[in-house]
Amino acid sequence: MTQHLAAPLSGTSDDDAPDHRPGWWRDAVIYQVYPRSFADGNGDGMGDLDGVRRRLPYLRDLGVDAVWLSPFYASPQADAGYDVADYRAIDPMFGTLLDADALIHDAHALGLRVIVDLVPNHSSSEHDWFRRALREGPDSPLRDRYHFRPGKGADGELPPNDWESVFGGPAWTRTTDPDGTPGDWYLHLFAPEQPDFNWDHPAVADEFRSILRFWLDMGVDGFRVDVAHGLVKAPGLPDVGAADRLRLLGTADGGTPFFDQDGVHEIYRQWRRILDEYPGERIAVAEAWTPTVERTAHYVRPDELHQAFNFQYLSTSWEGAALREVIDLSLAAMRPVGAPATWVLSNHDVTRHATRFAGPSGAPTPTQTRDPGDRTVGLRRARAATLLMLALPGSAYVYQGEELGLPDVTDLPDEARQDPSYFRADGQDGFRDGCRVPIPWTREGGSYGFGTGGSWLPQPPTWGGLSVEAQTGDPDSTLELYRSALAIRKAHPGLGAGTAVEWRDAPAGVLSFTRPGFACTVNTTGTPVRLPAPGRFLLASRPAGTEPAPGEEFELPADTTVWWSL
Ligand code: NOJ
Numbered sequence: 001m002t003q004h005l006a007a008p009l010s011g012t013s014d015d016d017a018p019d020h021r022p023g024w025w026r027d028a029v030i031y032q033v034y035p036r037s038f039a040d041g042n043g044d045g046m047g048d049l050d051g052v053r054r055r056l057p058y059l060r061d062l063g064v065d066a067v068w069l070s071p072f073y074a075s076p077q078a079d080a081g082y083d084v085a086d087y088r089a090i091d092p093m094f095g096t097l098l099d100a101d102a103l104i105h106d107a108h109a110l111g112l113r114v115i116v117d118l119v120p121n122h123s124s125s126e127h128d129w130f131r132r133a134l135r136e137g138p139d140s141p142l143r144d145r146y147h148f149r150p151g152k153g154a155d156g157e158l159p160p161n162d163w164e165s166v167f168g169g170p171a172w173t174r175t176t177d178p179d180g181t182p183g184d185w186y187l188h189l190f191a192p193e194q195p196d197f198n199w200d201h202p203a204v205a206d207e208f209r210s211i212l213r214f215w216l217d218m219g220v221d222g223f224r225v226d227v228a229h230g231l232v233k234a235p236g237l238p239d240v241g242a243a244d245r246l247r248l249l250g251t252a253d254g255g256t257p258f259f260d261q262d263g264v265h266e267i268y269r270q271w272r273r274i275l276d277e278y279p280g281e282r283i284a285v286a287e288a289w290t291p292t293v294e295r296t297a298h299y300v301r302p303d304e305l306h307q308a309f310n311f312q313y314l315s316t317s318w319e320g321a322a323l324r325e326v327i328d329l330s331l332a333a334m335r336p337v338g339a340p341a342t343w344v345l346s347n348h349d350v351t352r353h354a355t356r357f358a359g360p361s362g363a364p365t366p367t368q369t370r371d372p373g374d375r376t377v378g379l380r381r382a383r384a385a386t387l388l389m390l391a392l393p394g395s396a397y398v399y400q401g402e403e404l405g406l407p408d409v410t411d412l413p414d415e416a417r418q419d420p421s422y423f424r425a426d427g428q429d430g431f432r433d434g435c436r437v438p439i440p441w442t443r444e445g446g447s448y449g450f451g452t453g454g455s456w457l458p459q460p461p462t463w464g465g466l467s468v469e470a471q472t473g474d475p476d477s478t479l480e481l482y483r484s485a486l487a488i489r490k491a492h493p494g495l496g497a498g499t500a501v502e503w504r505d506a507p508a509g510v511l512s513f514t515r516p517g518f519a520c521t522v523n524t525t526g527t528p529v530r531l532p533a534p535g536r537f538l539l540a541s542r543p544a545g546t547e548p549a550p551g552e553e554f555e556l557p558a559d560t561t562v563w564w565s566l
Pocket residue numbers: 079082083119190226227287348349
């Protein structure tokens with residue numbers, strides 16, 4: 001059994017024409033580019049839009065449908081660009097608006113759609129509104145566009161309520177008035193450099209409608225909405241009253257006064273009307289960390305956003321029963337609202353799944369860990385997890401570098417770290433730099449082909465062997481596995497969009513399901529199991545043995561997924 005496609009499938013097309021099928025997003029594979037770490041076009045050690053543009057043919061050849069770019073807007077980079085100072089300008093370190101225009105144009109010419117990040121919960125503290133609000137003092141009308149409040153205590157020396165920042169520490173910072181005396185406090189659910197907007201103020205809503213139109217007019221195909229669950233706060237900003245610190249990647253339990261408030265949905269209804277005014281099915285995907293998939297489904301009701309990330313799936317450990325449960329719950333939650341389920345294993349905020357899954361069998365997989373685990377086991381499971389993800393009905397997200405099987409860089413020296421959550425939490429938390437290390441393109445070279453001028457985070461010496469160059473053409477490589485899987489997914493009528501899978505009986509720890517004309521078997525255990533081959537072999541996450549004939553018993557190796565055609 002090789003990992004390769006047994007026989008070519010009909011229907012694969014070489015032509016680069018954009019995909020005009022209605023509902024393109026219902027089964028799209030969307031590739032996340034983290035611009036700082038993808039490709040450096042000008043040799044300054046920092047990735048940029050020109051670098052991304054030059055590498056677009058790689059993404060076309062990989063077989064993804066769309067590219068989502070993390071923020072590239074003008075920003076002091078207190079949170080790697082999730083602190084936006086000007087929503088209509090490109091940060092000079094990433095390029096210019098002309099570069100963005102060229103990138104969008106070239107992507108479209110290659111048949112790739114472009115999704116940009118929108119950060120509406122907070123701006124940078126360097127945003128013109130916030131700077132003026134501070135400069136003009138307590139009476140500035142611009143303060144109403146954020147959450148400024150007097151402090152508690154005799155001299156206002158205590159924060160206005162007990163909310164904690166997702167990055168650690170209080171969610172409030174005290175200002176100094178223009179005359180030098182201590183003044184009001186302002187709210188920031190993330191870093192102090194990221195003041196939260198007050199979405200009850202009409203100017204905020206107007207501004208974001210205008211920003212949406214600006215980028216839609218630039219030709220983007222959609223938006224990834226940052227902290228989509230956070231825009232609206234409970235009236236009066238009541239205390240949480242709980243001693244628990246709320247963490248970025250933990251779950252916000254329902255009723256948190258700053259997350260998942262029902263009021264956010266009216267904002268998305270308005271945005272949907274704008275998206276629908278534009279031709280070509282422009283979409284929005286919610287980054288909404290909610291306690292349940294049912295709450296997530298609210299964001300994708302027919303008149304709201306198109307997709308929401310399935311963080312429940314991302315947070316599930318490599319364990320058959322748990323995976324089956326989250327798959328069933330996700331599909332069931334999306335069915336009544338008619339939205340596609342989405343599947344995601346990695347992104348720029350969590351430890352890469354090749355490392356998350358590298359722990360002992362059955363161990364929980366926290367979304368962030370510094371434990372490198374067993375690299376061989378982690379990679380084997382990551383490949384199996386990917387084939388499972390790509391076999392499920394709906395749309396899938398791939399984070400740059402996962403197609404190379406990259407592990408998280410767990411041993412970054414502290415002095416190299418940049419993640420604000422690392423510093424706010426006294427080094428106890430915030431390991432997001434480990435998944436943000438620039439990716440390797442070539443076997444050799446100062447930054448393994450990332451650029452000509454080094455790399456803003458140090459790359460490990462193993463990077464060259466994991467590079468695109470090293471893996472291309474090697475039939476057993478993770479890169480070729482992704483290429484084959486994405487090609488089959490595109491060509492096989494049973495894959496992609498859909499609302500259900502049909503489970504078949506299987507031993508404990510093994511998942512077996514069918515979709516029309518297609519079957520998938522997944523062994524999440526550490527021991528091989530014997531099963532009858534459900535159909536004609538298509539692809540396996542782990543090269544092993546000979547290909548069985550349909551119905552013949554075969555051995556499904558440990559931590560392995562196999563695809564079959566029925
Ligand atoms: C979610 C983003 O993915 C993360 O990187 C960022 O720190 C927070 N939102 C705040 O914008």
